[in-house]
Amino acid sequence: MMSCSSAAGGSRCQPTPSEPLSAAIAGKVALHPCYSKSGHHRFARMHLPVAPSCNLQCNYCNRKFDCSNESRPGVSSSLLTPEQAVAKVRQVATAIPQLSVVGIAGPGDPLANIVRTFTTLEMVREQLPDMKLCLSTNGLMLPDAVDRLVSLGVDHVTVTINTLDPQIAARIYAWLWLEGERYSGREAGEILIARQLEGVRRLTAQGVLVKINSVLIPGINDFALADVSRELREAGAFIHNIMPLIARPEHGTVFGLNGQAEPDAEMVACVRESCGEVMPQMTHCQQCRADAIGMLGEDRSQQFTLAPVESAPQPWLPTLFRRAQLHASIVTKGESDDAGACLVAVASTHGELIDCHFGHADRFRIYSLSAAGAVLVNERFTPKYCQGSDHCEPPESDARLDTVLDLLADVKAVFCARIGYEPWQKLQSRGIQPCVDDAWQPIVSSLLRWWQAAPTKGQNKGVA
Numbered sequence: 001m002m003s004c005s006s007a008a009g010g011s012r013c014q015p016t017p018s019e020p021l022s023a024a025i026a027g028k029v030a031l032h033p034c035y036s037k038s039g040h041h042r043f044a045r046m047h048l049p050v051a052p053s054c055n056l057q058c059n060y061c062n063r064k065f066d067c068s069n070e071s072r073p074g075v076s077s078s079l080l081t082p083e084q085a086v087a088k089v090r091q092v093a094t095a096i097p098q099l100s101v102v103g104i105a106g107p108g109d110p111l112a113n114i115v116r117t118f119t120t121l122e123m124v125r126e127q128l129p130d131m132k133l134c135l136s137t138n139g140l141m142l143p144d145a146v147d148r149l150v151s152l153g154v155d156h157v158t159v160t161i162n163t164l165d166p167q168i169a170a171r172i173y174a175w176l177w178l179e180g181e182r183y184s185g186r187e188a189g190e191i192l193i194a195r196q197l198e199g200v201r202r203l204t205a206q207g208v209l210v211k212i213n214s215v216l217i218p219g220i221n222d223f224a225l226a227d228v229s230r231e232l233r234e235a236g237a238f239i240h241n242i243m244p245l246i247a248r249p250e251h252g253t254v255f256g257l258n259g260q261a262e263p264d265a266e267m268v269a270c271v272r273e274s275c276g277e278v279m280p281q282m283t284h285c286q287q288c289r290a291d292a293i294g295m296l297g298e299d300r301s302q303q304f305t306l307a308p309v310e311s312a313p314q315p316w317l318p319t320l321f322r323r324a325q326l327h328a329s330i331v332t333k334g335e336s337d338d339a340g341a342c343l344v345a346v347a348s349t350h351g352e353l354i355d356c357h358f359g360h361a362d363r364f365r366i367y368s369l370s371a372a373g374a375v376l377v378n379e380r381f382t383p384k385y386c387q388g389s390d391h392c393e394p395p396e397s398d399a400r401l402d403t404v405l406d407l408l409a410d411v412k413a414v415f416c417a418r419i420g421y422e423p424w425q426k427l428q429s430r431g432i433q434p435c436v437d438d439a440w441q442p443i444v445s446s447l448l449r450w451w452q453a454a455p456t457k458g459q460n461k462g463v464a
Contacts, residue, residue, distance in 0.1 A: 029156070029209065042330050043100040046092055048085040049078060049291040050116045054108035056138045056192065057174040059254035060215055060245055078291065079107075082120040083309045086127055090313065092293055093128065097323045098330070100378065101156075103134040107291075111141035112177075121152050127313060129381045129407060130320050132156065136213070140176060140192055142199025150206050153363060153381050157203055158241075159196060160213040161228055163221045166190045171220050174254065197235060204236025207350060211282065213241045216271055218261045229275035241282035242272050321410045324366060324377055332372035341370035342451075343377065345408050346443055347416035351376075354438050354446055358419035359386030364408065367447055374447040382407050385423065405430060415446065 054061075080088065093099045102124055104110040110117040121133055134156035135149065142159065149157065163169050169189025176188045183191055203210050212232045214225050229240050244263045247255040263271075272281045324343060328336035335341060345364040347356035362384050366377045383400045405426055408414060414432055417439040424434045438446035 042098065043327075044096050044098045044294050045101040045103060045292065046089060046099055046294075047103050047105050047292045048080060048089070048120060049107055050080050050082060050085050050120050051104055051106055051108045051110045051113035052079050053112045054138075055112040055140050055177045056109065057176070058138075058215075059172055059174060059260075060217070060247060060256075062252045062256075078306070080306075082116060082123055084306060085120050086123045087309045087313075088306065089124055089128060089131070090316070090319075093131070093323065094319055096294060097319075097326045099131075099323075100327065101132045101134055102128075103136060103156075105136035105158075109138050109140070110135050111137050111145050114141070114145070118148060118152075121154065125152055125381055128316055128320075130323065130378050132379070134158070136160070138192075139196035139199050140178065141195075143195055143202060146199060146202040146206065146208075149203075150208065153379075155208050156211070157208055158211045158213055159200055159237075160215070161193075161196050161200075161232065162214050162217070163189075163224055164193055164197075164227055164231055165224055166193060168221050168224060169193060172215075172217065197231070200232060200235045200237055210237040211239050211241060212237045212279075213243060215243050215245050216263045216268060217245045217255070218263050218267060220260075222263065222267065222271055225271055226274045226278070229277075229279040233279040238280065239282050240275050240279045242268060242275060244268050317406060317409070320380075320407075324410060328368040328370075328375075328377045331375050331377060332368050332370050335370040335372035336368040336375075338370055341368060342412040343368055343410055344413045344415060344447060344450075345380075345411045346447070347414070348443060352443065353440055354415045354443055355417050355440050357386070358414065358416040358423055358434075360384055361416065364414070365443075366411065367443075369447055369451040374444045374451070380407050386420075401426065405432075408432060413450065415443075415450075 089102055104117055104120065117135075121135075124131055124133065133152060133154045135154055136158040137160070139159040139161065142157075162172050166186045166189030169192060170185045173184075173188060173192065175182055175184040176192055177183075178191060200210050200212075210232075212228065214221070214228055216222055216225065225242060232240070245255065245260065247253060247260045247262050249256050249259075272283065275281060325336070328341075328343065332341075336343075344367050346354060346367060347358055347361035348354055348365055349356050351365060361382070363379050363381045365379050368375045368377050382404050385397060385401050385404055401423055404423075408427075409430065411432060413435050414427060415435045415438060417436065419427075419434050419436060427434050435450060438450070
């Protein structure tokens with residue numbers, strides 16, 4: 001990030017330190033390459049192009065297909081059905097085990113394609129329970145979708161907000177479409193901004209991490225983005241990504257055809273410095289395509305052909321366990337490969353305390369315990385063993401319990417606030433230790449205390 005000062009020859013920029021993320025937020029974003037600077041060269045992401053339609057026409061956007069040589073938002077070489085998308089995720093996750101995040105970012109707006117988007121997210125969540133899900137949206141339909149996103153465990157959402165001034169919005173957006181009506185000008189800007197802010201506030205109130213994207217457009221919103229940072233920080237957003245406008249005539253956008261200037265590196269740096277006074281800045285964004293695959297800055301989407309949709313997909317758990325071992329090795333810099341290291345599972349409501357009943361958990365956080373300490377590896381989503389009661393009746397609960405136990409087959413211990421007699425017995429029969437002595441205690445210190453006391457230091461099970 002840069003600090004700008006006036007001089008006779010114009011402004012000049014000098015590096016200044018960025019505001020650090022809190023430890024809680026840093027832990028949640030560490031495995032997300034689009035949210036974490038430390039993670040973008042270690043973990044891969046995959047964007048699923050399942051959302052062709054858009055409800056907002058931006059003057060910097062032209063949604064295009066079959067553009068394999070263009071790397072910018074809104075571009076995709078194909079459009080996938082939800083079934084094709086999930087099949088491709090399985091294919092890519094096997095070939096690129098560093099894959100940690102599956103997101104939907106277009107080529108239109110995911111929430112303008114509500115059925116296709118949620119069908120895809122639901123199928124990925126069911127078939128690949130270790131995948132982190134995220135979404136990128138213009139925010140117009142966000143207030144109506146928050147509860148569904150949260151229920152699926154989508155806890156990273158990016159919202160593109162370019163201004164909080166309706167007059168400026170009228171220069172950036174040609175029109176928007178809402179509930180069967182078309183709006184333009186200042187009225188469209190007022191509607192969009194109000195719904196964006198409402199959506200962000202609803203997300204952050206439920207613990208979802210929100211990143212704000214803003215396109216820097218010289219002469220239009222360059223002087224107003226500090227206000228975006230300030231108000232969205234107050235609304236609970238945790239990081240701001242200032243992206244330079246891409247406006248070249250060959251792309252066919254309104255701004256490109258009208259000769260709108262792109263910002264130079266100095267302007268980008270100085271606007272980031274101004275915004276960074278109130279919100280941490282993201283500086284490693286690659287402005288990815290809607291079908292991007294791989295590490296940031298290393299798009300491998302053209303290497304993967306359309307995967308066949310299988311009527312009976314192969315079991316995912318062997319791949320899940322291999323991926324967990326690799327991810328653990330990455331985040332611990334190889335310490336998890338030691339014979340004394342192990343993986344453990346934690347039932348926690350918000351990822352800070354061991355405060356969730358085993359039967360009520362809809363996800364388990366997987367930690368690596370090694371000489372590197374207690375390090376979060378990923379999360380695994382699962383159906384709740386108990387559906388709203390401590391008294392779980394067979395046969396449905398038996399099937400759900402077996403699903404949970406299968407999902408945790410590679411861990412050495414499960415930490416939770418409470419657990420019933422039957423799951424306790426079944427965990428032990430599988431060589432997994434149930435741990436409830438640290439109920440309502442901080443996760444990391446409790447795990448380290450248990451690991452240090454373990455006579456064999458865990459002995460990683462290494463399920464293949």
